[in-house]
Every structure is written in C-alpha cells, then in structure tokens.
Amino acid sequence: MITILGIESSCDDTAAAVIQDGVLLSNVISSQKVHESYGGVVPELASRAHQQNIIPVVDQALKKAGIQKEDLSAIAFTRGPGLMGSLLVGTSFAKGLSTALDIPMVDVNHLHGHVLAHFIKEDKDDNHQPQFPFLCLLVSGGNSQIILVKSYKEMEIIGQTIDDAAGEAFDKCAKVMGLGYPGGPVVDRLAKEGDPSKFKLNKPHVPGYDYSFSGLKTSFLYLLRDELKKDPDFVDKNKEDLCASLQKTIIDVLMEQLRRAAKDLNIKEVAVAGGVSANSGLRAAFEDHAKRFGWKIHIPPFGYTTDNAAMIAITGYYKYLDNEFCAVDAAPYSRVVM
Template sequence: MSIYILGIESSCDDTSASVFKDDTVLSNKVANQDVHMAYGGVVPELASRAHQQNIIPVVDKALKEANVKPEKIDAIAFTRGPGLMGSLLVGTSFAKGFALANNIPLIDVNHLHAHIMAHFINEPDNDIKHPSFPFLCLLVSGGNSQIVLVKSHTEMEVVGQTIDDAAGEAFDKCAKVMGLPYPGGPLIDKLAKDGNPNAFKFSKPRIKGYDYSFSGLKTSFLYFLRDQLKENENFIEENKNDLCASLQATIIDILLIKLKLAAKDLNIKQIALAGGVSANSGLRDSLQKLAKTQNWETFIPKFAYTTDNAAMIAVTGYYKYCNKDFISHDAAPFSRVVF
C-alpha cells in the first residue's frame, strides 16, 4: 500500500508544500516573499507574517495539484529547524493542527538533512539516478557550508563545516558592498559569466582539516574596494563583471579545495552537491571539471530542489515514516544549527 506524505517548509522566507506518494513527488508548490528585496535581506517579522498568509493557500494548491484529499495523507512532515524562529513556528503550528485534525503521525525534519535528501526525490515518468552510500555531499547555502559524509538515508556525519560565515552569506554580503540588490548571489553568478575570474585576487583562509571560513574573504573584499574607490569612484561600475567573476572563483576554490581533500582522505568517489548555492552555475561547472580529474561520479540536484522547498522535506519524511520515526506534539522548533 502506498504512503502519502504532506511536506511543509517554512524555515526562512519561502512557504512551500509538497505531496509525495512514497518517494515520488506529486506536487511541490512554493510562495516567495518579494517584500524583503527593499530591505537588502530577510526581515524575520515580515517573513513570519507572510508565512501566515501563504501557508493555507499553498497547501491547498499542493493537495489539488496532486489530486489527493487531506484525509488520504498518512503523515505530515515539517521543517523543525534550523531557521528563523517566527517562520518555523508558523509551519510547525500548521503541521501540528493538520496532524491532530486528521489523526495522523507528525514527522520533524532537519532542514540541512533535507537539502541532502533532495537527491532521493523521484519524479513520475522520469528516471533519476541517485548516489549510492556512502557518499560525500557539499552542502552550501546562505546559512551553512558543510561537507557531510552520508552513510544512509538517516545517518549522516559532518566532517567539515564553516567556523564563521557561510558561502551564501559571503556572496550576498559582498554583493551588497557592490551595491547589488538582494539576493546578490544569483546576480553575481550572472555577471561573472562576462568577467575574468583571474582579474583580482582575494584572501583565502588557512584553516586546518576540512573546515571553512569566509569572514576573512569578506573583509579582504571590503578593504580592496575601499582602497580602489579612493583612486577611482567609478571602480565598481567599471569592473563589475570582473569583480563578480573573481569573487565567485575565490569562493568556489575555497569550497572545492576542502572537498577534494576530504574525498581523498575518506576514499569517496561519489560526490553530491546540495543547498541554495548549488544553483550557482560556476560551482556546478567547476565541480564537474574537478570530477573528471578525480574520477568522481557527481550528483547535482534540479534547480527546483536546490533552494528551500517542501519536496525535500516530504521525501525525508517518507524515509522517517518507513522507520516509524515520529514525534510528539510538544516538540518545539529550533533556530540554530543542529545536525
């Protein structure tokens, strides 16, 4: 008998709902919040209010597109954290209410685990190849940068992570310094395609092991622009493409140096990419080029499953359902990273 899972994602500024039949996606709806663009970043209070407005219509659309009645859902999976507490509370509260109303189990999902589990989403009439265990996953987003050893659908170990800022944050903060609108990461990626990645050199951290650091890069970038603007007030505008290309190349180099080291030491040839920054075309291309020299088999998710979405929550919920890994209704969301 098939299992039907409803997934809810509300960790930041995207309200999303997804319906799964076993490990196959039937619908995946996302409501974005453009209100934050005027502020140069996500405003938590505005985000939580928008989630309250969006969550019922989004769930309704997901159920209708999947042609699944609420009473047919076997369990509801929701993002418990990490994320913005106000946003998480909206999704958590809805999930608890839906579970109580329909007398079905409640499944909590770690947002970071879910990004990795996006690699196990199946689609109707589409044969998707999944990584085999164990594999390494480079998880890069606005709030996290990690190298994760994935041993099974439910067992994962962080072998390296940022000790300060994340790669996605570095993209967005440096974009803001250049006067680019939020979110800056996708725009840097676009401008970098017409720039010279070797035009400028920026600071790279010297961190032992597989850990990352991006705070020094941001400082290096800021001071470089400050000094150049003293000489030429139009420096950014005249060199925007080269600045974006050089910055992007530096961030990618930092990420892949540690990934290459971890893969070699752990003798892993299956390499996956996940998280919002995995949508970056420069990172995707560089990973595939490196894979050819290292004899890696790489797995890169569809763009729809890179940013925050409920499909990754639902597929994680499916595997937890198979293990009867449910949670009680007194569970509270958590805002900080817990892996």
C-alpha cells in the same frame, strides 16, 4: 501507498509538497518579495507572510497532486533550524492538520532535507540517487558544510565554516557593490562576463576540512575601499571582473577542502546541495572534478536547490518508513547541529 505532505517554512519561502511512495506529485513554493527593499530577510515580516500563505499553498499542493487531505499518511514539517517565528507557523499548522486528520507528524531537520533532496523521484523509474556512503557539500546563505552521508539517517559533519558561510559571502560582497539582495544570483550572472583572474583575493588556510570566508570577505572590502579612493567609479567599471574574481575564489576554497576530504576518505560519490548549488560556476567545478578525479557527481535540479517542501516530504517519507514520528508538543528550534 504512503502519501506524505511536506511543509517548509524555515525562512522566507512558504512551501508544500506531496510525495507518494517516494515519487513527487506536487511541489508548490510561495516566495516573499517584501524583503528585497530591506537588503535581507526581516523575521517579523516573514512570519506574517507565512500566516497568509500557508493555507493556500497547502491547498494548491494537494490539488496539484490530485489527492484529498484524507489520503495523507503523515505530515512532515521543518522543525529547524531557521527563523523561530517562521518555524512556528509551519509547526503549528502541521500540528493542527495532523490532529484534525488523526495522522502522525514527522519532524525534519532542514539541513537533513537538503541532503536527501537527491533522493526525490520524478517518476517511479527514476534511479539517479547517490549510493552510500557519499560526500555532500551543503552550501547556502547560512551553511557551508562537508557531510559524510552513510545512510538516510546517519550523517556526519566532517567540515564546516568557522565563521561566515559561502552564501553569506556572496550576498554581503554583492551588497557593498550595490547589486541588491539576494546578491548571489546577480554575482553569478555578471561573473559570466568577467575575468576571474583580474583580482586576487585572500584565500584562508584552515586545517582539516573546515571553511572560513570572513577573511575573503574582508579582503574584498579592502580592495573596494582602496580602489574607490583612486577612482569613485571603480565598481561600475569593474563590476563583471569583480564578480568573476569573487566567485572563482569562493568556489576554489569550497572545492579544495571537498577534494581533500574525498581523497582522504577514498570516496568518489560526491553531491552538492543548498542554495549556492544553483551557482553555475560551482556546477561547472563539479563537472570538471568529475572528469579529473573520476567522481560520480550528483547536482540537484534548480527547483531543489533553494528551500522547498519536496526535500522535507522525502525526508519525512524515509522517517515514516522507520516509524520515527514526533509528539504533538514538539517545539521548533532555531539552531541545531545535524
């Protein structure tokens, strides 16, 4: 049996998971609430919280999996991209534990992990995994990419944002409306009660399969600026319609490029991953495209949309099968092209 401990610490969630022969045994996440009052993640506070959380989180993951640390075959950890201080905590812990147990380490690209989250098995008979090749729309606070996935190891980014990411557009527009941080889930909730056609926002026209959300964000800010001059209570009176219009525009932009890529490459197997894949509007758009264009879609369970260690463990599992280990002097990286 191959038993992999996965460790994720790229941002503000400390997570550990155990996967055995591709089947998930445990998945533990400790989220940090301290950042909410700052309107965003504070790197120094995040790294301190990781130091406090990582030992109890790993301990709990092992106990929930019903295994001893001596049963582990290898330790998979997020090497990057992410916040350097946060990554250092997870990397250092992985190095210490692998040395103590005399087992190999497997370094994992965080974005690669989000894509392979679709291959996590809940039980040994689970067969929901995508077939290669497939397209994956990876959308989060820091990334908006269309990825051509040819195998567990071979992935090609065929489209990506040239400025802001979709999740960043959600969060920043929510912030100027006073909805707090993170704003994406609040926008999603309020959008269900609003009229998505009430306000027209700028849609960028970018060649190829790339994205741009800075113009849309600016268009939204100008709308608020102009309307608040006329009515100081404009946001409160139109909050639901603003959220619905914003959400629809972002999703339309995402799906237009993805639809074009799927048509050009003649691929019907399409997946979505990353934090924004939890958005109900985006999920509904995938369901709609499956009916309209005959796509076979893959939407992750909510637990695998945000940062988690199960996706790190499953990626580590496939790299372990190929004997792709990393040296003990491996350093984390904050930015990388997948």
